[in-house]
Amino acid sequence: MERLHQTETHSVSSNLNYSGDEDEEKDLFINSLWNIHKTLVALRGHMSPISSKVDTEILGHMDPMSPKVDTEILGKDLFEIDEKYLPPTYLVIQLSADIPVKTLTWLIEKLRGKKRDGGGELIVIKQPVNPEGLLVLHVSATKLKLLEAAEEMEFMKEDKTGKVKEFSVQFLEDFLPGSMQVDNLFSLTERQTITRHEVENIRALSEDKHIPGYPETHLYTGQSIVGVCQKYELIKSMYALHDREVLKKLGRSWYMSIFGKQPYDEIKNYFGEAVTLYFHFLGFYTDALIIPVLLGLLQLLFSRETVPFFCIFNVVWLTLVLEIWRRKSNEYAYKWGTIGMTSMDEPRPNFRGAMGVDSITGKVQPQAPRYLTYVKMYAVSIPIVFVCLTVAFVIMLASLWAEAYAKESEEWQAYVSLPSTIYTVVVLIMNAYYRRLATFLTEWENHRTQSQFERHRVTKLVLFEFVNNFMSLFYIAFITKDMENLKSQLQTMLIITQTVNHFQETIQPLAIKYYMMKVHNLKFNFFPKKLDPKSPKLLLEKNISKVTEDNKLSNIIMPELPPNDPRIKLADEEAEMEPYEGTYDDYLELFTQFGYVFLFSSVYPLAALWAYLNNLIEIRADAFKFCKVFQRPMCRRVKDIGAWQRSFEILSALSILTNCGLLYLSQPLRQSIPTFSDVQWLLLFVVLEHLMLGIRFLLHIAISDKPEWVRVALAKENYESKQALKYEKSQKNKGLLTRKFKTVDESRANR
Known part of the structure; x- marks a missing residue:
């Protein structure tokens, strides 16, 4: 065994590119790394990712022959830092100015405490108090902690052959191409992701009954500490800093390159899989619009009799596009190592449940009965969502009826536009509150993984957006049967709405930021030099002094950034940037546009042209806002676009029904064959509808979800x-x- 230990230690030494003649410091690092690997081997399947105290309670019944873990090797010597050297910042945590010192001390100890005590074993550095009195923490991690956490979280990493596989310290050499040193093993993005994971997975112990300083709060074993602090607004924000040099280089080849291809590899390396997949889908969908654009332009050159042909071809093409995209998304998922993501993946930070041993992985994780989630969904959430949809539908009908009444009444003709204006305002208010409700219900349902949470949340939101965006068009098309009005509404929504969206997403945030900076500068420039009692400078100094005294920050012993550290300016600047809430709003825009283009393509074939032109701008506008407007989003691993794939497919099937119905109502088309009765026309379009649905079903079966090479590789x-x-x-x-x-x-x- 001793020989085996020496051999394996030598293997780790070669992985780190250290020779046997290196000094004692490097030998100590190698031995420490080897000890961590031995611990991780024992940890896998037996130890909790949050605390050995919880493990002792839960795993006490296990076989006494189970491997014992020497957690002391993860102790002080490996994770303390020299205050003369402050490591890079991987995560910035902005705390409330009102946070009590007791709470602050507890939170910091949770971040940097030992794992056996429920801590994260992270490096925490404080930033000098800012003018608003907010305490800003800079979180980092040692290279040993990064290696340990990467293996523990089953981090996917590209090896020397270019294949993405699960990272392991034991096979470290496989992930170090050429002369790469272990210090450069993880990119900045990967280090930020690992650190964020460790912070979010610091969970409450059995003795943590409430947040210190807040006795009215309740903590249960296994609850995410960061999650509950965000809930009570003790943590104002949590974000990673941008890498300005890398971002500048990425911007030149992305939003500044008007006719160039999107740099997908660079986007993935910087923003992660979720954002990259969105841009892949946006680019793919935009390219797919070229065929409908050409069909729409050709239709202008021919008579209205060609409308059925173009409409049928559009729907078939749409089915092909969605099936091809499913294949392509599986290609990307395989290349990124996410194709194997399942419901057994690691629980999300806010997943609630008693700590227990997972029957499949053997890890100690929060456990909650799945049936309770389904009971909450079907007994509570779905009825509430149905009530909200009904209310939205009734309000829409009331608006249309009021508008129709105003048109017919001489007294109210001057107020014809008032109902639609009121309806627009009401929809905006309802959307804001319904989004909160959908998030609350989905959180309450307690879905285990992040992908499950996003899928059910998106489903609730999409149903509401469908009613708000499309039901009025269905009413105009099939109740009032006013095709000219329908065409006019489509033009307005496609052109005006999308222009407003571009303004709100890019120009408005920058304009507000610029205005606030100008106002801030003017305030200081117009105040006199004399420091009277109301002087901003004097008030600022008093404010900082008061905050320091109240919170007793000086009594918290921890490293502090020097006042001239450039990270302070970066953290303050990026704290003012818009936080990125996820890809929901981006996909929602495409979903709405998709419905406008294809649900009513027989009425307005040129809709595809406006959508195509919009998307060309959308690609660069979205790239710009990611680089200049938003805080750096944390990387999130995904294998597909989730519930949006099913949403687009439902719209595709629904477009067959709507377009067949519109063709049935088309008077110019009926006049082309005057001998047909209404019943004959109805039968003709029912047969056509079933035929197209059958073709769509056959295409779905015939086209495999995965390309042949992916299936062979798996x-x-x-x-x-x-x-x-x-x-x-x-x-x-x-x-x-x-x-x-x-x-x-x-x-x-x-x-």
Whole structure:
């Protein structure tokens, strides 16, 4: 065993590119790294990712022969820092100015405490108090902590061959191409992701009954500490700092390159898989619009009799596009190592449940019965959502009826536009409150993984948006049967609405930011030099002094950034930037546009042209806002676009019904065959509708979700995994038999 230990230690030494003649400091690092690896091997399947105290309570019944873990190797010597050297900032946490010192001390100890005590073993550095009195913490991690956390969270990393696989310290050499040092193993984005994961997964222990200083709060074992602090607004914001040089280079090849291709690899390396997949979908969908654009332009050159042909081709093309996208998203997921994501992935930080041993992974994680989630969904959430949809539908009908009444009444003709104006304001208010309600209900349902949470939240929101955006068009099309009005509404929504969206997303945030900076500068420039009692400078100094005295920040012993550290300016500037809430709003724009273009393509074929032109601008505008407007979003791993794929497919199927219905109501088309009765026309379009639905179903079955090379690669990986398990089992059996026969031979010899 000693020889085996020496051999494996030498392997780790070679992985780190250290020779056997290096000094004692490097030898200490190698031994520390090897000890961490041994601990992780023992940890996997037996130890909690949050606290050995919880593990002792839960795992006390386990076999006493289970491997014992020496958690002391993760102790003080490995994770303390030299205050003369302040490591890079991976995460910025902005705390409330009103946070009590007791709460502040508890939170900081949770961040930098030992794992066996429920801490995150992270490096926490405080920033000098800012003018608003907010305490800003800079969170970092040692390279040993990053390696430990990466293996513990089963981090996916590209190896030397370009293949993405689960990171392991044992096979560290596989992830170090050429002469790369271990210090450069993880990119800044990956280090930020790992640090964010560790911060969010600091969970409450059994003795943590409430937040210190807030006895009215309640903490349960396994609850995310950061999540509950954000809920009570003790943590104002949490964000990663932009890398200005990398961002500038990315911007030149992205939003500044008008006719260039999107740099998808660079986007993924900086923003992560979720944002990259959105831009992949936006680019793919924009390219797919070229065919409908050409069909719409050709239709202008021919008579209205060609409308059915173009409409049918549009719907078939739409089905092909969505099936091809499903295949492409699986390609990306395989390349990124996310294709294997399942419901058994790590629980999200806000998942609530008693700590217990997972029956599949063997890890100690929050556990909650799945049936309770379904009971909440079907007994409470769905009825509430249905009531909200009904209210939105009734308000829409009331607006249309009021507008129709105003048109017919001479007294109210001057107020014809008033109902639609009021309806628009009401919709904006309802959207804001309904979004909060949908988020609250989905959180209350307690979905285990982040992907499950996003899928159910998006489903609730999409239903509400569908009613608000499309039901009025259905009313105009099939109740009032005013095709000219329908065409006019589509033009307005496609052109005006999308122009307003561009303004709100890019120009408005920058204008507000510029205005606030100008106002701030004017205030200081117009005040006299003399420091009277109301002088801003004097008030600022008093404010900082008061905050320091009230919170007793000086009594909290921890590293502090020097006043001239450039990270202070970056953190303050980026704190004023818009936080990125996720890809929901971006996909919602495309979903709404998708419905306008294809649900009513038989009425307004040129809708695809306006959508295409808009998307060309949208790509650059979205790239600009990611680089200049938003805080740096944290990377989130995804394997597909989630509930949006199903939403687009539902719109695709619905477009068959709506376009067949519109063709049935088309008077110019009916006049082309005057001998047909209403019943014959109805039968014709019912047959056409069923035929197109059948074609769509056949295409869905015929086109595989995964390309052939992806299926072969997955099958090969599965085979290699089985062979590796067989080999491991055979080696264990061989060792067992060797020891057994050796014992028998020795007993015979003794006789």
